[in-house]
Amino acid sequence: MGTALIYDEEMTNYKLLWVDPACKIEVPERLTVSYEALVESGLADRCMSIPVREATDADILLVHSEDYLDAVKTTPYKTLEELKEFTLQFGDVYFHPNIYHCAKLAAGAALQLVDSVLTGKMRNGMALVRPPGHHSMCSAASGFCVFNNVAIAAKYAKQKYGVKRVLIVDWDIHHGQGVQYCFEDDPSVLYFSWHRYEHQKYWPHLRESDFDIVGKEKGAGFNINVPWNKVGMQNSDYLSVFFHILLPVAYEFSPDLVLVCAGFDSGIGDPEGKMCATPDIFAHLTHLLMNLAGGKVCAVLEGGYNLTSLAQSVCQTVQTLLGDPVPRPSNLDGPCKSALESLHCVRSAHRRYWSSIRHAADLPSCEISTKHIKLAEDKLDKEEEEKSAEEEVWPQPPKRVPSAIRTxxxxxxxxxxxxxxxxxxxxxxxxxxxxxxxxxxxxxxxxxxxxxxxxxxxxxxxxxxxxxxxxxxxxxxxxxxxxxxxxxxxxxxxxxxxxxxxxxxxxxxxxxxxxxxxxxxxxxxxxxxxxxxxxxxxxxxxxxxxxxxxxxxxxxxxxxxxxxxxxxxxxxxxxxxxxxxxxxxxxxxxxxxxxxxxxxxxxxxxxxxxxxxxxxxxxxxxxxxxxxxxxxxxxxxxxxxxxxxxxxxxxxxxxxxxxxxxxxx
Ligand code: Q9C
Ligand code: ZN
Missing domain, CATH: 3.40.800.20 (Histone deacetylase domain)
Incomplete structure (x- = not known):
């Protein structure tokens, strides 16, 4: 039982056709550099290559409205001006005559991956896709996303395989609000997302991305938001959240399937995320999930805009899925103050739902609001000089050479x-x-x-x-x-x-x-x-x-x-x-x-x-x-x-x- 790799060059065949500074980072090269890095490192060869397919209307309708699907279906026939016009109703996204085709392949790739893993043909796998998915909503495109690939995959797994509990881990640096909306009242899907937030000053600027939005009705407790209120988060910050929030809750939840919204804009050098976690952290994040759900982990690419960081991080993830030993963890000097504040807020918001963190100290509700103001203030007095994230340098992760003898x-x-x-x-x-x-x-x-x-x-x-x-x-x-x-x-x-x-x-x-x-x-x-x-x-x-x-x-x-x-x-x-x-x-x-x-x-x-x-x-x-x-x-x-x-x-x-x-x- 090996690792599936799902990729099709066709998904590089669309791009931004006009000037839009918000969208210029979402380029076809994101996919080609990732795939080439896997080929050059010999990792691609070690995976089982699974063909993509087009998601059907029925697949897409698991998450999206008929009106929205019909609207997207018209985009291949639009002129440039009509495409621009169509795009305007959404935020930070662009359309292209071929994007509908690619979006069907991206969702279909996620479904092929789920099929490979849930039939038992493959142990785990990764799908390299464009467009990404986690921002797209029932009736709206958003943040470069057209169809919500991972949300569709989760619904599909439940429907086709009778999977009882799905864990979605969204380590992309943006909040996957589309996934949250899709499952907010559903206790069978536990959605975890960390995201750059800066007290709502960062895109998509939603109140509902904060830590106290925990899900609704029967789904209360099954939506976990970890807002990052400062940039520059590092390996320690990410691991702390895994150790003290995600993993205890995930083990208590006991998923039958783990889906990862695998965005790598949370890695160092990314112009969007502006975080400082090194590519090897993704080996650890992956590894820490690989003993849940009997190892059934399906990673689906979301963001990642620094091509060097992206390619290295994708390789770390796939090599870990393949079972190679993970590198020694690096730069662990403890979480920063802002991360600890987020950690504490999330734990106190969720302690009532999860016995694994019930012992966390409660946060008096008055303090939640004052903390906001206090934190928002210290953001104001510290407008640091902007160093372009893309100029960031970091050592290339050392080659992971497996021993001749495993055990x-x-x-x-x-x-x-x-x-x-x-x-x-x-x-x-x-x-x-x-x-x-x-x-x-x-x-x-x-x-x-x-x-x-x-x-x-x-x-x-x-x-x-x-x-x-x-x-x-x-x-x-x-x-x-x-x-x-x-x-x-x-x-x-x-x-x-x-x-x-x-x-x-x-x-x-x-x-x-x-x-x-x-x-x-x-x-x-x-x-x-x-x-x-x-x-x-x-x-x-x-x-x-x-x-x-x-x-x-x-x-x-x-x-x-x-x-x-x-x-x-x-x-x-x-x-x-x-x-x-x-x-x-x-x-x-x-x-x-x-x-x-x-x-x-x-x-x-x-x-x-x-x-x-x-x-x-x-x-x-x-x-x-x-x-x-x-x-x-x-x-x-x-x-x-x-x-x-x-x-x-x-x-x-x-x-x-x-x-x-x-x-x-
Ligand atoms: N500078 C994904 O990573 N633009 N989408 C934000 C703030 C939208 C990102 C602008 C970024 C969307 C899948
Ligand atoms: Zn992102």
Whole structure:
């Protein structure tokens, strides 16, 4: 099951035919540079190419009115003057004799993608289309959009495949008001959009793009608007919103399908967005969505007007859909004050609808309005000198070179090597020097040759992961403590290495004695540990340990991932203690999410008795999507309390744990 790529050059065959400064950025080259970058990087070849089709009238009528469709149908026959005239009734959009044809292909491309994924032919995919869609409304074109490609795709998925819940993630920098209007009273479609807003001073200047517009009637809570009230938002700002809003709510919602309004005008260098998130952020945004809906992610191009930034971002997205390990996250220095204010506003507006964020502090309604005024004021006194966004420079994302071996395993005799994995247990004797070191440092019984072989294979595995010959690994060991110590000592010896140790289950984790930052240990257990005030040992005590999926996922999304991303380890050592109580699906989610760190270098350690878990673990390490957890119920109050108090205690040291702006007076 691979990645679908849907593209047709025909969609480059329309353009602006008159002078209109608002529309001059929407050019055919947007598509050609994106596609050429995919071809030149070899990514296009690795995707399955699926032909586009024309959306039918019936498809288009799922979202648009008959009158509007009829009107658009007349545009191929209009003269230039008539086209100009027709365009005038809408905002920031242009028509061309061939745009109706392209708009049918753009919507049809989104439908072909949904068909490929929902029939199970393809795991996920991307459609490169023009015109974009998310601004177009039932009876109106807007913002370069003619038909609402993604909204049509969502209705189609529900109608044709009986899909119960669809998540639409709109990471384009403009508010997809067309999508919002289409689903505002519909609880089966959760629409999330972040957008440049600047307190309504930015296009499309709608009151209804603000954070307190949450959906109507039965759909209340199913529309999430994150307004950016300043330009210059960076990687940390975007990730914070994913960790503290989108992901908790999305996991609670549990979609059957994820559609992405994949606009890249939210990336650095874009003249419209004026934001500063680098192209690699799209690898992470994509990756973080890929364990929802069993991996059924369909990305459909929307905006993106800096051709360099656009092409790089499209490549990052597609390469991630293909399953290649994601790059180390860059520039994570914590969210800015304005982003935190938005984050806090959104969380307080939505806490009543989603138990996963119910613990967020309520915002007194009086403060909402004063905050507006206060923020609007500080916008006035700071009219910074305009540096053209297009002059912005940033390093080209480093080439993502997949390891020769994706997953290697070290297993005791008699345990079969899982499919697609490389088995590392070596029959030959380990290097005598290393053997001696092990005997001195780790082995309780110097003549335990089994243990010696296991440890030396484990170190060989860690070494080859460090050299990027192997991406991820799994080892079954008899003595977990010894194995942890061995890997940590070995890996932390290199100057620039940092190890994130994630431990699920009770039991002592060795070697968090040192506080030098070379290791960060996060342990999930049911036993309250002696409160250690050490920045690098974080015990997370959950009432039912790891048995309650809601509490566990809350801790993973709101605590572990922000910590992990900010720590930026070179290796993730994931340890499953015996009797952890974690079920396979939650375990797979954890592995999937952690592979966003350390370029996917995850080394899993388990007790030798956990043979039954080898298969599921290997599958996740190989990059298979985790199965959906189903709709999550409210986490236990004790667990919420435990995670929140940790978050508060740690947020001074770890900025990605913040969810509110620091008090200014
Ligand atoms: N300078 C999409 O990205 N123009 N549409 C705004 C403010 C409209 C963008 C003018 C931008 C529409 C799909
Ligand atoms: Zn846009």
């Amino acid at each position: 290697a395993v070290v297993l005791p005799e008699g345990v079969a090597c899982p499919d697609r994995c490389k088995c590392l247990m070596s029959a030959e004797d380990p290097d005598p020097l290393i053997a001696n070191k092990f005997r001195e440092n780790f082995l309780k019984d110097a003549d335990d040759s089994d243990a010696l072989t296991t440890l030396s294979s484990l170190i060989a595995l860690a070494e080859r992961m460090e050299k990027n010959e192997i991406c991820s690994g799994l080892a079954l060991v008899r003595d977990i403590s010894m194995a942890i110590m061995c890997v940590i000592q070995h890996t932390a010896a290199a100057l620039s290495n940092r190890v994130l140790v994630v431990c699920v289950g009770d039991g002592k984790v060795p070697s968090h004695g040192t506080d030098d930052g070379k290791t960060l240990v996060v342990q999930f257990s049911s036993k309250k540990s002696e409160e250690q005030k050490c920045k690098y040992y974080i015990p997370v005590c959950l009432k039912k340990g790891c048995q309650d999926a809601s509490g566990f996922m809350q801790a993973v999304l709101g605590l572990l991932l922000p910590l992990g991303y900010e720590y930026d380890p070179s290796l993730v050592l994931l340890v499953k203690m015996p009797d952890s109580g974690l079920c396979d699906t939650v375990w797979k989610q954890l592995i999937g999410l952690l592979q966003g760190l350390a370029q996917g270098h995850t080394l899993v350690l388990m007790q030798d008795v956990e043979r039954a878990c080898v298969g599921p673990t290997a599958s996740s390490l190989l990059g298979d999507a985790a199965p959906s957890l189903g709709q999550l119920h409210a986490p236990l109050p004790e667990d919420v309390e435990a995670v929140e108090s940790l978050r508060h205690r740690l947020k001074a040291d770890w900025k990605l744990l913040q969810t509110t702006a620091p008090e200014t007076r």
